Amino acid sequence: MDFKAGTSLDITLSRSIESSSASQIVRSAGFEPSVLSVGGNGQNRVSMRFDHVLDPSGKDSAKIVSAFVATYGNDVSKEENTVDPGIARELALQALYAVGLASLGILLYVSIRFEWRFALAAIVALLHDAFFVVSVFSVFKLEVNLPFVAAMLTIIGYSINDTVVIFDRIRENMRFARARTFEDLVEIVNRSVNQTLGRSINTVIAVLFASLALLFWGSESIRMFSLAMSIGLIVGMYSSICIASQVWLIMKNRSLHRRFNREQKTSDGLYPLPVLPISYEDEED
Structure with missing residues (x-):
């Protein structure tokens, strides 16, 4: 995301969640992250990466948080970071x-x-x-x-x-x-x-x-x-x-x-050539 632009959204819940369940909740809110993972000590932290920039006013992230609140209660916190294309x-x-x-x-x-x-x-x-x-x-x-x-x-x-x-x-x-x-x-x-x-x-x-x-x-x-x-x-x-x-x-x-x-060069700067046997025909004929 640092090099492509987009928005990262990290949501921390009160209890653990599975990756498939988190993906389904995000889709129900009308969004499709490029990357979604679940981590944290208690598997209660959902990290999402979007290839596009979400609404700067926070309306889009609020919809996603509301979808998690509807399932996991009010004890939900978020951390949002956006990188501009430039x-x-x-x-x-x-x-x-x-x-x-x-x-x-x-x-x-x-x-x-x-x-x-x-x-x-x-x-x-x-x-x-x-x-x-x-x-x-x-x-x-x-x-x-x-x-x-x-x-x-x-x-x-x-x-x-x-x-x-x-x-x-x-x-x-x-x-x-x-x-x-x-x-x-x-x-x-x-x-x-x-x-x-x-x-x-x-x-x-x-x-x-x-x-x-x-x-x-x-x-x-x-x-x-x-x-x-x-x-x-x-x-x-x-x-x-x-x-x-x-x-x-x-x-x-x-x-x-x-x-x-x-x-291996000779003193005159040329490579030595092998001695070839040469025979001459008798010219007395």
């Missing part, structure tokens, strides 16, 4: 700018701190993290809002931090090893990942405890943030260990091949 477009653009600038800043930092191959590998891993989390939310049709964008930026931060630690260990091991073949590079990457594996897992588990606690015992307003964080932390750890360093390995191997080919 504000929604601005929020969407600002979200794209935030993610784009964060990725660009990471690309520049890693390029200066390490090399461009490390930077490109880190961005590939970050794109993988973002794509995976967005795909999960798309498949299960979960709400994407501003807290979700905040979660994505936090995931990017944790993922790049873990990736940089592994890259730094690879760079240190490269100083004491003379890598001339692909097998040498593989051995360096494997050793570096093994040396930082415990740190990567322990860091993610420590943050995951807090994220899962917010997911299961936190308020409804930050539940999607906590869910995105929990998924992103696990995926970010996986991408740092199993994707980023491997992408760098492939690019570095190509660089070794090009350097090896240059070293």
Whole structure:
């Protein structure tokens, strides 16, 4: 709703309600929400999202509340939030700018701190993290809002931090090893990942405890943030260990091949040609 415009309406009842019953009550009032869910500690909170903006004067939401009052009594409260289409477009653009600038800043930092191959590998891993989390939310049709964008930026931060630690260990091991073949590079990457594996897992588990606690015992307003964080932390750890360093390995191997080919040139800058046996016919005839 933050990016499409519309109205969100949260109704709290005095007792629990089922999702099917809540949908039927809302339809009896003459409205069809795009999303309706039931939550809260006692399953007494009905959350609705409308793709269109309800009457700003509150007449539409009053009809819905009256329908619930007729069934569940007067102990009914509501919370209504509306996002204007112009504000929604601005929020969407600002979200794209935030993610784009964060990725660009990471690309520049890693390029200066390490090399461009490390930077490109880190961005590939970050794109993988973002794509995976967005795909999960798309498949299960979960709400994407501003807290979700905040979660994505936090995931990017944790993922790049873990990736940089592994890259730094690879760079240190490269100083004491003379890598001339692909097998040498593989051995360096494997050793570096093994040396930082415990740190990567322990860091993610420590943050995951807090994220899962917010997911299961936190308020409804930050539940999607906590869910995105929990998924992103696990995926970010996986991408740092199993994707980023491997992408760098492939690019570095190509660089070794090009350097090896240059070293095989002769002094005049030409590649040596193989000696071909040539036979001449006898010209005495």
